[in-house]
Amino acid sequence: MQDLLRRYGAGLTWLCIGLTFFWLVMLVLLPNFTMLESSFRPYLAKVDEGGPLDFYSLGNYMKVFGNEVDFSVFGFVFQMPVRVKVFYLTIVYSALVTVITFVMAYPLAYYLAKIASPKSLPTLFLLLFVPLWVSEILRSFAWWIILAFKGPLNVVLMALGLIDTEIRWIAGFSPVVIGLVYTYVLFMVFPLYNSMQSLDSNQIEAAEDLGSSRWRTHWRVILPHAKPGIASGAVMVFMLSAGSLLVPSLLGSTTSGWFTQTIQGIMMDSQDWNTGAAFAFMLLLVCTIFVSLMMRVFGVKLSDIAK
Amino acid sequence: MNKNSHLLLHIYMGAFLVYLLVPLLVMGGAAFNASKLPTIIPWKGWTDEWFIALWNDNRIWIAFRNTVLVALAVVAIAVPVGTAGAILVNSISGRVRSVIYGMMVAPILIPGVVIGISTLLFWNHFSIGSGLHLSVLGQVSYIASFVMLLVLARLQSFDAGLEEAALDLGATHAQVMRRILLPHLYPAIGAGAAISFFQSIENFNVTLFTRGGADTLTVYVFSKVRSGITPTINALALLLILFTLGAAVWYEVNRRRKESIELAREAEALRAEAAMR
Amino acid sequence: MGAGIELASVCCDFGKFRAVDHVNVNIEPGEFFSFLGPSGCGKTTILRMISGFIEPTEGVVRIGGKDMKGQRPNQRPTALIFQNLALFPLMPVWENIAFGLEVRGVDKAKRRARAEELLALVDLHGAADKMVSQLSGGQKQRVAIARALAVEPSVMLLDEPLSALDLKLRQHMRAELRAIQKRTGVTFIYITHDQGEALAMSDRVGVMSQGKLQQVATPREIYNRPANGFVASFVGENNILPGKVQNVSAGNAGFATPVGVFEARLVGEKSDPGLKLYVRPEHTILSPKAKAKNSVPVTIGDVSFEGSFIVVSAISENGTQLTAELRNDGSATVPAAGTKMHVSFDAANAAILPDTSAAGA
Numbered sequence: 030m031q032d033l034l035r036r037y038g039a040g041l042t043w044l045c046i047g048l049t050f051f052w053l054v055m056l057v058l059l060p061n062f063t064m065l066e067s068s069f070r071p072y073l074a075k076v077d078e079g080g081p082l083d084f085y086s087l088g089n090y091m092k093v094f095g096n097e098v099d100f101s102v103f104g105f106v107f108q109m110p111v112r113v114k115v116f117y118l119t120i121v122y123s124a125l126v127t128v129i130t131f132v133m134a135y136p137l138a139y140y141l142a143k144i145a146s147p148k149s150l151p152t153l154f155l156l157l158f159v160p161l162w163v164s165e166i167l168r169s170f171a172w173w174i175i176l177a178f179k180g181p182l183n184v185v186l187m188a189l190g191l192i193d194t195e196i197r198w199i200a201g202f203s204p205v206v207i208g209l210v211y212t213y214v215l216f217m218v219f220p221l222y223n224s225m226q227s228l229d230s231n232q233i234e235a236a237e238d239l240g241s242s243r244w245r246t247h248w249r250v251i252l253p254h255a256k257p258g259i260a261s262g263a264v265m266v267f268m269l270s271a272g273s274l275l276v277p278s279l280l281g282s283t284t285s286g287w288f289t290q291t292i293q294g295i296m297m298d299s300q301d302w303n304t305g306a307a308f309a310f311m312l313l314l315v316c317t318i319f320v321s322l323m324m325r326v327f328g329v330k331l332s333d334i335a336k
Numbered sequence: 337m338n339k340n341s342h343l344l345l346h347i348y349m350g351a352f353l354v355y356l357l358v359p360l361l362v363m364g365g366a367a368f369n370a371s372k373l374p375t376i377i378p379w380k381g382w383t384d385e386w387f388i389a390l391w392n393d394n395r396i397w398i399a400f401r402n403t404v405l406v407a408l409a410v411v412a413i414a415v416p417v418g419t420a421g422a423i424l425v426n427s428i429s430g431r432v433r434s435v436i437y438g439m440m441v442a443p444i445l446i447p448g449v450v451i452g453i454s455t456l457l458f459w460n461h462f463s464i465g466s467g468l469h470l471s472v473l474g475q476v477s478y479i480a481s482f483v484m485l486l487v488l489a490r491l492q493s494f495d496a497g498l499e500e501a502a503l504d505l506g507a508t509h510a511q512v513m514r515r516i517l518l519p520h521l522y523p524a525i526g527a528g529a530a531i532s533f534f535q536s537i538e539n540f541n542v543t544l545f546t547r548g549g550a551d552t553l554t555v556y557v558f559s560k561v562r563s564g565i566t567p568t569i570n571a572l573a574l575l576l577i578l579f580t581l582g583a584a585v586w587y588e589v590n591r592r593r594k595e596s597i598e599l600a601r602e603a604e605a606l607r608a609e610a611a612m613r
Numbered sequence: 614m615g616a617g618i619e620l621a622s623v624c625c626d627f628g629k630f631r632a633v634d635h636v637n638v639n640i641e642p643g644e645f646f647s648f649l650g651p652s653g654c655g656k657t658t659i660l661r662m663i664s665g666f667i668e669p670t671e672g673v674v675r676i677g678g679k680d681m682k683g684q685r686p687n688q689r690p691t692a693l694i695f696q697n698l699a700l701f702p703l704m705p706v707w708e709n710i711a712f713g714l715e716v717r718g719v720d721k722a723k724r725r726a727r728a729e730e731l732l733a734l735v736d737l738h739g740a741a742d743k744m745v746s747q748l749s750g751g752q753k754q755r756v757a758i759a760r761a762l763a764v765e766p767s768v769m770l771l772d773e774p775l776s777a778l779d780l781k782l783r784q785h786m787r788a789e790l791r792a793i794q795k796r797t798g799v800t801f802i803y804i805t806h807d808q809g810e811a812l813a814m815s816d817r818v819g820v821m822s823q824g825k826l827q828q829v830a831t832p833r834e835i836y837n838r839p840a841n842g843f844v845a846s847f848v849g850e851n852n853i854l855p856g857k858v859q860n861v862s863a864g865n866a867g868f869a870t871p872v873g874v875f876e877a878r879l880v881g882e883k884s885d886p887g888l889k890l891y892v893r894p895e896h897t898i899l900s901p902k903a904k905a906k907n908s909v910p911v912t913i914g915d916v917s918f919e920g921s922f923i924v925v926s927a928i929s930e931n932g933t934q935l936t937a938e939l940r941n942d943g944s945a946t947v948p949a950a951g952t953k954m955h956v957s958f959d960a961a962n963a964a965i966l967p968d969t970s971a972a973g974a
Contacts (some may be wrong), residue, residue: 033427034497038509048420053439056477060454061446066437067457137352140345153349160356164538164578166554167573170561171359174366181362184377211359243341264445264497270445275540276553279561289449289541296545302457309453314445320445331438501699503686504664505713507765519703559662601746608749 061313068307089307112291117289120315123200123270126209130217130266131259133210138221138258139251143230161215169208169279176204176280203288204280209270216269217262224258225251260327268316288312360577367570374567386571393568399551401469406552407536409472410479414532417476418483419525423517425484426491441485443478446540451477456546466548468529474542479535483528490524530587534580615643615689615800616677616767618663621822623672625658632658634824635672640802640817642677642767647803647811651847656804659821664693665801676768691768692761696776698753700745706732706756707741713764731759733827735793751782758793767877768800775810787813808848812836820844835970840880845891848932852897852935854890858883858965872929875907876961887968894938896962897949899925900955908957911935913948923947927956 033042069085077083094110109117145153160168175182176198183195198204227253236246252259277287292312296305324331366374370383390396425437443451455474456466464470494517502512518525540554547555553572560569618640625633633655640646640921648656661667662674664948666687671843674681681689692713701709712732713725719727725741732741735755745753754774761769771790775783791814794801805811811818812832819829820843828840839845856870858879866879868890877890903910911949914934923939935956939945948954 036427036509037423037513041513042508045420045424048417049424049436051479052417052477053436054419055481056455056473057439057443060451060458060477063461064450064454064459106401134354136345136348140349143347144342144345145403151588151592153353155584157356158584159577159581160535161361162584163360163573163577164554166538166540166557166561167363167576168359170557170569170573171363173561175359175362177375180375181377202504211355215356243568268445268447272449272546274449275558278558289447292449294545296453301392302453302460305453306457309447309450313450316445316488331441334431398882495697496697497695497697497699498701498890500666500686501693502701502712502716503691504666504691505716505760506687507712507716508687511716515716516701598746601744605749608747608752611749 041303060242064306068310072301072303089304090311092304093308093311109217111286115286116311118202118286121205123209123267126206126213126270127217127263127267129179129206129210130214131221131261131263133214134217134221134262138218138225138255140211141218141222142225142228143233145320155217157215165212166275167278168212169276172204172280173199176207177316199280200282200284201288202281202285204282205277205285208272208276208280212273212276213266213269216265220258220265221255222258224255224261228254256327257329260323260329264323266322267319271312271316271319279304345433354494363570365579366567367574369567372566374565374570378436386567388568389568390571390575394551395551396556396568396572399553399556402550403537403552403554406472406475407533410475410536411529411532413472414476414480415525415529418480418528419487420486421480421484422491426488442481444481446478448478448539449545451554452542455542466487466546467551468547468550470546470548471539471543471552474546475536475539478542479532481533482535483525486498486524486528486531487521490521494520530583615798617642617815618768618800618802619673619675619678620659620663621673621675623659623662623669623674625655625662625667626670631824633669635641636824636826638819638826638829640800643798643800645791645801645803645814645816647805647815647818648821649805649808649811649818649848651806654821655824656821657772660693660772660804662801663689663768664691664770665689690766691770692764692766694757694761694772694774695768696772696774698757698774698777700760700813701755702745704745705741706743706745706748709745709756710759710763712760717764727763728759731763734762734796735759736755736789747869750778751786754778755787755789758790762793762797762799766799769794771801771803773805773807775805776807790814812848820847822847838880839891839964839966842887842889842891842966845966846966849937850894850936852890852892852894854892855910856888856890858888865960866965872909872933875963876959876960877907877965878961879965881967885967888965889968890960890963891966892963894923894924894936895940896958897935897937898957899927899937899939899945902955904953904957906957907957907960907963909935909957911954913950913952913954916947916950918931927954929956933954 030310033045037045068089069087070083071086071088073080073082093112093116095112095226097216122127140334141150141153178195178197178199180198182198183192186192187195198207232250232254233246236250272289273287274289274293277290278293281287281290288308289312292305292308295301295308323329362376363374365376367386368382368384368387369376370499371378371381371413421440425433425440428436451474455470455477459465459470459473498516498520502516503509507515538554539552543552543555544558551559553576557569557572620636620638623633623636636655636659642818648659650656658667662669663676663681665681665684665688667819668682676690686693701712704712707725707728710728711719714724714727716770728741732738735758737752737755737759740748740756741753745756748756757774761808775786775790778786787810790801790803803811803814812835817829818832818835820827820835822843828835828844830838830840834946835844839848842853845851854868854870854872854875856868859867859869859874861879862881864878865876866883868875868888870890875890877892881888882943885963898904899913909929911929914926916926917924918941921941923941923945925937925939927935927937939947
């Protein structure tokens with residue numbers, strides 16, 4: 030503050046503070062507080078607002094329970110409320126997407142950081158960036174075409190003799206997972222690349238020189254060094270997946286509900302903004318918990334993740 | 337042994353690029369297929385009818401105009417806000433800094449759905465109903481974070497001595513900002529503006545909840561994909577891809593040109609140094 | 614056109630640390646004045662107080678007779694040349710030089726003309742449209758000087774601007790700076806830890822240590838008549854002998870050291886703490902026979918040939934090492950190691966000086 034005043038004078042200092050205040054308070058803090066506050070109030074007709082029915086309760090959150098449906102884990106069948114099931118599956122499949130993208134991205138990031146010739150890097154990055162610049166909706170749409178019943182994937186697989194009849198790809202969660210992986214894998218590649226790139230290649234050579242096997246070198250030298258990158262990639266992919274509405278809506282079917290779709294239904298079809306707020310807050314809570322978990326597990330700071 | 341594993345990785349890299357790029361080719365190819373459904377198989381012949389249909393589709397043009405207007409508004413707000421935030425956070429330290437920094441970074445990690453709903457509810461309190469103006473505010477809340485991170489990174493390579501030199505030469509604070517600090521930040525501000533623009537165009541989640549009745553391109557494409565689709569969308573997608581690709585290549589060429597100029601200057605300085613001896 | 618500067622009892626504290634401690638000095642208009650001292654002695658703080666980046670905790674800074682209190686750096690008639698030069702990397706050379714005029718609203722054609730003029734003054738023709746990154750270290754130096762001169766300051770403040778250059782260039786730039794100063798008549802205040810630089814360029818030098826000004830005098834006086842032990846040992850080499858004052862007569866005193874009793878000038882009082890005897894190596898005479906006064910028998914030790922002079926180390930009977938410097942002009946015979954000789958010096962060339970670090974308590 031003192032520093033700012035000395036360097037830019039009072040006028041510019043207040044301008045900076047004013048703009049930042051507008052952003053953090055008017056666009057971030059207050060909207061989220063408003064959402065939290067509304068989530069505890071019932072959905073009422075305009076005339077009843079502020080009336081005797083308008084009191085704080087956990088009612089909106091309780092709506093997550095209700096409509097019990099069958100749910101099976103390893104063959105055991107449970108009764109479970111449908112929204113809890115959707116909520117639970119969203120988290121599980123988002124985590125699955127995170128793991129798949131990590132497995133796919135790790136060798137690629139290693140290749141880019143340590144093996145690819147420095148000369149070819151700019152071109153490789155340009156090619157990798159192309160899909161990133163194509164909007165999410167078009168990327169999911171591409172898979173919608175590819176996975177169609179009479180679409181290119183089935184035709185190619187049949188021509189290769191790998192399958193006899195067409196597979197109905199657009200069913201259950203697999204197309205959602207395929208779409209999410211395709212859409213977000215690069216958000217895993219780049220943080221991993223950044224963290225691996227800072228590893229001194231001599232360390233890898235030293236490990237191999239000391240007789241370490243390649244797997245061991247990865248496990249003991251490279252992986253630990255890449256920790257911040259893993260954390261940052263995992264956070265990005267998980268958040269984007271759990272928060273995605275496009276991919277599940279485009280590639281999903283009736284059997285693959287995503288929690289964001291539930292929220293959308295409540296907000297738009299039922300117009301019940303208070304329950305919508307409650308569910309949105311639950312989503313935010315899950316994401317916050319996931320971020321703190323990752324920061325704890327990998328021992329990194331928020332500033333490392335945001336890179 | 338080592339060579340073999342390198343070969344495997346080379347192949348993997350190639351396969352990965354194929355995996356990334358083929359879906360886009362498939363989508364682009366379908367724009368030229370005379371089939372009524374967007375696909376490349378079966379190929380029913382070459383056509384440009386979808387581009388003509390796209391040209392004649394009024395709703396797309398409205399959506400396109402909306403998208404560009406929203407994106408420009410987002411750039412106009414997010415860039416100054418993010419830059420101011422970066423300058424502020426760069427000049428403070430300690431606990432206050434980490435709290436404010438955390439608040440600035442957090443919006444990137446908030447799901448778009450949440451941003452959309454919270455923006456809608458908050459402004460509704462002031463009887464400001466949904467519409468594209470809310471989409472702009474919602475998008476700014478997290479896009480400003482990207483600008484802030486870019487500008488902050490650039491600020492860290494700034495020599496504050498330059499500001500003192502300018503002050504000492506008689507410049508006012510405003511002149512120092514305009515002639516010394518901002519020119520140093522321009523590359524980051526430019527990158528921030530570009531990212532803001534593209535992020536805004538791409539945005540779906542925030543826009544969906546805040547837009548009211550208005551269409552943007554993503555929302556329009558979304559509604560089209562869900563309700564009877566024609567390859568017009570593919571034609572649109574192809575144009576968008578070509579546009580972004582063109583922008584990317586232009587950016588890269590520009591970057592390399594600047595780099596080579598800088599290298600030439602350094603070489604000249606070294607020659608001048610040698611000539612003194 | 615230079616202005617005088619007066620520092621009246623100026624102090625500056627950083628928290629509990631007193632960086633500058635009651636400094637009093639009057640710098641004449643058009644003078645080339647150097648603050649000389651080791652790093653951390655407070656000389657840069659003084660410079661920043663004159664330029665206005667720091668306000669003194671106590672005392673008054675006057676420029677041209679006017680109290681500078683509350684005047685910001687951009688309101689003072691000073692121009693600072695930074696240690697790293699702080700040239701604006703995104704502007705071509707001429708815009709750098711004309712920046713001070715630009716912010717004063719001078720129109721472009723005039724700015725350009727003035728920049729060309731100044732480039733000629735610093736002997737850097739044809740560089741106007743180059744970028745800073747295209748220049749060598751010495752050329753950047755000249756641009757920095759031209760940029761500071763452009764605002765026609767009455768005082769120019771230089772913060773070790775030559776420290777980044779290599780030895781040869783540094784010597785060349787010394788002469789250049791001195792010439793520019795004489796040509797423009799601007800008061801130069803120069804900060805350095807390099808005694809050679811300070812002595813060669815300055816009209817007067819202020820030697821600093823631990824925030825205090827130890828001595829202000831011409832370079833000749835600083836070297837030949839140092840005010841205390843710190844000044845003597847910071848500027849130039851010495852043979853230093855501890856001891857005790859015995860008798861005082863007419864400014865001279867007898868001084869008993871482990872090597873013997875010597876007569877020398879007494880600077881200060883007999884009661885001053887930490888008095889020691891200081892003799893420069895070049896004033897130390899080697900002779901085959903003992904002299905009547907101030908003479909010690911020695912054995913020649915190491916003889917090292919340094920080019921223009923020869924350094925001879927001589928060891929007295931009680932093992933004290935004394936150094937003598939002989940000019941390599943053929944006037945002196947170079948003794949061989951192990952030779953028995955006598956070391957002597959004139960009382961006028963030896964001084965008994967107080968130790969300031971002891972006196973400072």
